[in-house]
Amino acid sequence: MYRARMRASRLKLLDPDLAPTRLRERLPQPVEIAELTAEPERRRRVVLKSLLSMWGKLSNPALTSPAERGAIVRNTLDELGGVFIKLGQLLALRNDLFPTEFCLALSDLHDRATAFPPGVAKRCLEEAYGRPLDSVFSEFESVPVAAASIGQCHIARLRKGGQLVAVKLQRPDAPSMFWRDIALFGSLLKPLSLLPSSELFNWEDALWELKDIVTEELDYRYEAAALAMFRKKLRKHRNIYVPQVFSEWCTPNVIVLEYIPGVFMSELLHTKETDPEKVLRWQQENHIELEEVGRTLLQSLYRQMFEEHLFHGDLHPGNIVLLRNNQVCLIDFGSVGRLDIDFLDSFHGYMKALAERDFENAILNMLSTSANLPNVGIDSLQAELLNAFRTWHRKTLVADLPHREKSVQALGDYMQPVLQRYRMSMNWSFLRMNRAFGTLDITIQKLLPTLDHPSEMKRYQKGAQKRARKKARDVRPSTLALIRNGMILRQHEEMNLSITNATNMRRVQQLEALRFKSSLTKMEFLVLSMMRLVQIGAVALGLAVVWAWLAQHVPQVQDAMRLHESRLGNFIQNLPQFAWWEGLLLLLFLGKALLSASRVITRIHETVR
Structure with missing residues (x-):
């Protein structure tokens, strides 16, 4: 105990006397271990199928409870894992758009996953350090104590110093899996942006937030730097402790920090x-x-x-x-x-x-x-x-x-x-x-x-x-001299008066600025509404052109749609006949209108930011 206390004092680690007694006997909860698999094509199909299934369930008119809707979204994202867990956690923040019960259901998302085999973990650590694992750790528990979609945690003891540490190791397939899912989510943004009220969700900002989160979480050096910074800043916070990070053994995919024996x-x-x-x-x-x-x-x-x-x-x-x-x-x-x-x-x-x-x-x-x-x-x-x-x-x-x-x-x-x-x-x-x-x-x-x-x-x-x-x-000696002369007191009184006046003026300016920005928003909203109508009209008219041409020139389409001897069929047959190149020109024109409207919408969003 004396040696442990001396090491803790020298490295400013947690005092062993602060370790509490156990609250309850912890039952062993072994983490499930599974082999790594790479199946990007199947992943895309699984994601699309799950999202369509979720949409179908949410469209049920009998479903009225926000908590039930949140549970459906949470279960779907939980099954997909990876980036979709992070997406659910972002959506849980939007209590300005969703009911509280819906957000609470999403906030219950837990990033749990199967662990990868001990042999793979040992190989990854040795590749990261460029040396045998035994030369770094005198003890290493090969079975992880926890696992998530990005990585898993092992308990070990450093050979140098003998400290008990927690070793977080990233999954070898995590970067490819996460960036593949982000690309898939990005491809879904276009149809999402056409939905009503899509501007309220700020989907592009959400994608940026998602990329930022994944970039930091896939590089453990960010967390190591955050630990060191918080440990320094929170040292003066009463009764707050932050674990020591062992930077010598931290890499982009490994972080080693002090193990905390608490409850x-x-x-x-x-x-x-x-x-x-x-x-x-x-x-x-x-x-x-x-x-x-x-x-x-x-x-x-x-x-x-x-x-x-x-x-x-x-x-x-x-x-x-x-x-x-x-x-x-x-x-x-x-x-x-x-x-x-x-x-x-x-x-x-x-x-x-x-x-x-x-x-x-x-x-x-x-x-x-x-x-x-x-x-x-x-x-x-x-x-x-x-x-x-x-x-x-x-x-x-x-x-x-x-x-x-x-x-x-x-x-x-x-x-x-x-x-x-x-x-x-x-x-x-x-x-x-x-x-x-x-x-x-x-x-x-x-x-x-x-x-x-x-x-x-x-x-x-x-x-x-x-x-x-x-x-x-x-304070400096020069400031002390000013205090003796009474100048600081007069300056303090003048400053209080100016702060009061500035606060009142700031409140008025804030109100006027908000009113002005609100009036600008009305015009932006009008232009955005018009451009979205142009987008929807262009897509609808383009589909109608293609459908009408097929119905006029392809008998199989007429039979499949049962257009013979129907009012719709007679209407289509009475439309002016047009050649394929004329239809193509019309589609190009509609595509140009759709692209121009999209550029105007993007420019307005950039201006608002």
Whole structure:
């Protein structure tokens, strides 16, 4: 134990004394192992068949429940795996377009897959390191403890240093499989863009997000860099720990990090439902207060967003590990949200206004981050959103109400019908941040069922101000001289006055800018509607030309369609006869019209961005 503590101290690893006792005897759950197969042609057929089957089920008029629809989509994407799991996770963010029950069903997607054989894993590691596996690890468990569509995880012990580590190894066929599926999804975008309200989904942005996610997740160096960055930034966060990454043994398809012997939050929440007395005894043994843990997680997330400008994007219970003395370890940094300053300024203003119950200002800041503004007056939208905010606020004041009715996620539920009615969608940065709160809410609603979010936000604001004042104490001698002369005090008063005036002016400017952008959106909407009508008309007329020519010149088509002695047949026969080259010229003209309309639509979308 003494040697382990010395190594931990030297490498700044987790103190072994923080490892908690087991909550329950873990039953062995061996991961299923299967041989690697390469079948790209069959994959395309399977995907198309599954999507068509899903569409058929969703078209059933008897199906009215959003939860049932979400379950159908989730099961289909779960069976397809790979990129389609990531696509489902992106769609789960769109609570501005879909009902909450639908999004919750999709958020239950779990990326599980069969593992590849131990022999393949050993060969991949030796190829990555260019040396025998025994020269890197003194112990290596050949059977993985977990597997997903991108990779699998093994437990090992480093020969150099003797640390127990988790080794994440990428599937050899993952890059080809993922990029093949992305190409297939890209080919489906054209027909999807012709559907009504397709502009609300921002399919091209979704494809870009999907490519960005896959690019980072297929190169483990991104996660290794994120781990190192979060470990540095979160070191000052109270009771938060991030595992050490061993960069020496990390490659594009292998990442080695410190193994954390803790209890997963998912395990605790499950046991809390089935055996609460056991959880209470375990808390006493390990000096853990669940309310304190919940506040630690929420305050850390606020701080990650507004002070560090990047945040853990997937804080579901399976990525939170409990340690002794209310310590918490965060794992799996494959999903990291990064924020630019312009967006962060608006979102920070939004959260601060929520904390101060200044809902009018919160709505202005929220609308300034939107991907598109409504095609009607902005004032009526503000009035309806204000009613939604006030409804949410009234519920936050009732301590006995369940957390799900007054969480930040619940506020999105109240706004969703309004946003959908005004055909408005939020940008991806806002949705990613909302998802971070939503995934953490799974834990918060169990640990802090009576939490008042505005009060908790105000608690964060006070802490942030204290940290800012602490940084300001480290001043230069020249600044100290100004303080003695009283200049800093006068400058501070003048600055407060100017900030107040600037805030009032900014609110007016925001409202006028939103009204102006909304008026532009009306014209864009009119042009987009006309161009989509041109697209649909060109496709329909082209199909009609081909059908009419075949019906006039090919007897077999007439027989197959039973056009003889029918009104439709007489109508087609009475149409002017045209040669094949005349029909071809007409089709070329229609194709040109379709292409021109598509270019106009693309140009408008680029201008809006």
